[in-house]
Amino acid sequence: MLDQYFGDYITVAAFIAVGALLVGGGMFASSLLRPDKPTKVKSETYECGIDPVGGGWSQSHIRYYIFALLFLIFDVEAVFIFPWAVRIEDFAAAGLGGFIFVEMVIFIVILLLGLVYAIRKGVLRWE
């Protein structure tokens, strides 16, 4: 059983080897064929074609943090909706559909109250 289990990994290893060979071989072949003329412009950070502004390690503004935080919380709360969505049909078949639906409405209303609170406190204002 153990042999068979690790045997499966040989396929994975083969895939990794083939992948590395393809990419590495391609890059090696192109380095043989292409002309090699490094300039300053070529080694600059690519920023959609326009000249890059500032360094790559610039700090992002604090207001992104609040949005990131709100996104994170709401994103994770969505995790509770998935199991509910998967199971609601079974409950509906048992005649509990309305009850289960109202439960989720309450859950979402509570989340919305949090959003209203954030808006009222002015954290979502972008100025």
Added chain:
Amino acid sequence: MIDYHALAPELLLAGTVLAVLTVDLLRVEKYWVAVVGLFGLFLSFIPVLTLGFCDTLTFCEDTGTRFLFGESYAVDSFSLVLKALFLGSAFVAVLLSVGYLESDRFWQGEFYFLMLSSVLGAVVMASSRDLVTIFVALELVTGPTFLMAGWRKGDPRSNEAMLKFFIIGVLSAALLLFGMSLVYGTTGELTFAGIRAEAAGIRGGDLEALFTVGVLFTLLGFAFKVSAVPFHFWTPDTYEGSPTPVTAYLSVVSKTAGFVGLLAICYLAFRDATFLWGPALWVLAAASMTVGNLAALRQTNIVRLLGYSSIAQGGFILVPFGAAVAAGVTDVQLEEAFFATVTYLLIYAFMNLGAFAVIIAGGNRLRSAEIGDWAGMFGYAPGLATMLAVFFFSLAGIPPLAGWFAKFVMFRAVLSVGGGWAAALAIIAAVNSVIAFVYYAKVVKSAFMDPAPEHVAVADLARMPTVPSLQFALVLTVAGVIVLGIFPGIIAEIGELTKTFASGF
């Protein structure tokens, strides 16, 4: 269908939490937030009473212990008593906060929202009968308190208190979860009843080692929460740096919630594994009492002193658990130990909240928490100094104040087990009671006998009034400590009720 009567306290409290948040958004005076919060706490107390006195009420169908959501949630006499304790303590804690928050430019709306959310967690904790519910309840208790600890945003000490508390808090949660995951893995069950049933077959088997590690990590997580030595390092710092009403809340509601979780896990899930948790908690109890009391002896800050004193009190609360160390401990002895812990928790809430109410009232006048500045308080604030004496002597366990009964049942529980280990723990507890008396008495003596220091403007202080909400809190706690001390039968009767829990259901 769901038994809404059994869930009513939680539902009403959750509604209050949302109402508090909404009121905060309206353009009204901010003290309305506190009023709504207090009203909500009172409202959710009513169903606790109707559930408790179900057998005498006509509209209520008495079904004994009510189970909800499979066996995950139980409403029995134990959980009702603890719910009443949490709601009552939270009521006092809100009263303590009102004056404090009004006195300075603090954010009030969010504060009560966070505090009530935390109380909701504690109330759910009392009924939790499976690992998921108990974990969510524990995090709901702890999460908001991180923010409350740092409520003085501009004060670096408050910041530091908050960060230390937070890091220890999440670390302990992770340890707890790791333990729970191993317990789940070895037993395949999440409900306490299921774990107890499965754990019997594990002893002596392949999985015993893994199960042992799981149990110990779970205990470790709770040990952080109840700040038992050697997991207490955050406690004095957080207590000193937090706003004092938050400290009062942490030392009573949050700590009691930790003990309730520990009680439920030890006496229900790991009931047949006393040989695992008995010795571990024996060590924690002995260390907490000794280290807490010795460190309290040399404190000059009164809040820090109470911080170490609450570590030591936590040790006393753990003593009945530790008594289970003796092999072959009977069910009757375990029930006695359980009864002692619950009784101690009930009395501890009264006296510690009262002590903090006195410290807040005194701190409002003196603007200092140094014990030296409290000298001579009897001269200008005789009422406050007397209450200080009442609460501190109660914490020390002097009759006829409530604290003596808590200590009495604790010793009775240990001695009923008998054997060398239990006797040793009883001796350690006795020695520590004496040490504790020294530092409690030192503060009281200083307040009554020493002259007030030069820089304290005695004449001004004598005229300063105490905030009405604080007066109310003081009256409630003083009455509790004195009445329960003179008539301990009341608390014994309540404790008796909860014994059915320990006998397993």
Added chain:
Amino acid sequence: MIITQFVILGAALFALGVYGVLSRRNAVLVLLSVELMLAAVNINLVAFDAFVADRIAGGQIFALFIIAVAAAEVGIGLAIVLLIFRNRRSANVDELDLLKL
């Protein structure tokens, strides 16, 4: 089903997280280490869930709750780190030593 490798992975990740919490000085990295510990617990739970063939998928549900709680904790933690950074211009845990014995 073989459970050993999952448990070993979980334990290793957990130990790595503990090491990170104890050795890192930056509060944000401490937070990341705690997340690592929680991830280890999730691996354990989901693996055990499959191993014991839990009828009601208790382990998976537990893992979902841990994910949600961990997100809330990170939210609180980042807010705390931000506040301290504003007040002190540093997120270094070692420098917080105003409160001492």
